[in-house]
Amino acid sequence: MTQEPVSLAHALASFSEQWSPRIVTAVNDYDVRVAKVEGEHVWHVHDHTDEFFLVLDGELHIGLREPSGERTVVLPRGSVFTVPRGTEHKPYAPVPTAILLFEPTGTLTVGDRHDDVPEHVDATTGHALDRLSVPDDTLDA
Numbered sequence: 001m002t003q004e005p006v007s008l009a010h011a012l013a014s015f016s017e018q019w020s021p022r023i024v025t026a027v028n029d030y031d032v033r034v035a036k037v038e039g040e041h042v043w044h045v046h047d048h049t050d051e052f053f054l055v056l057d058g059e060l061h062i063g064l065r066e067p068s069g070e071r072t073v074v075l076p077r078g079s080v081f082t083v084p085r086g087t088e089h090k091p092y093a094p095v096p097t098a099i100l101l102f103e104p105t106g107t108l109t110v111g112d113r114h115d116d117v118p119e120h121v122d123a124t125t126g127h128a129l130d131r132l133s134v135p136d137d138t139l140d141a
Contacts, residue, residue: 006129008034008056012098014130021101021109023126033101033126041091042121045113049104051083058097063090 021033
């Protein structure tokens, strides 16, 4: 992977698919992914890893099924939240939202166990960012 600066705004502008993350860089054995999201994802769980969310724009809700019961966390723009490994969760975005995810390379977007995956959710380990669509002036953004 070539180490060049990446503008998150340009990276997000390079694709339109919802719930279909792009890998913008890697840190050790972890992918840094960006995604555009709106509507519901799917109830799922990652058995062996936490899942980190940073809301770049919009608002993300994450339903959680915890031993004490169900709850929803609301993440406005600029907020972060980590879903602990083994916690069943379901992201939902009531408005168009951009998020950044940090998780081990190869982690499936729908986890190790999940409900039926709807057509609008991309069950993937992340897609390579189309570097040709990211302008060279990334430091200006």
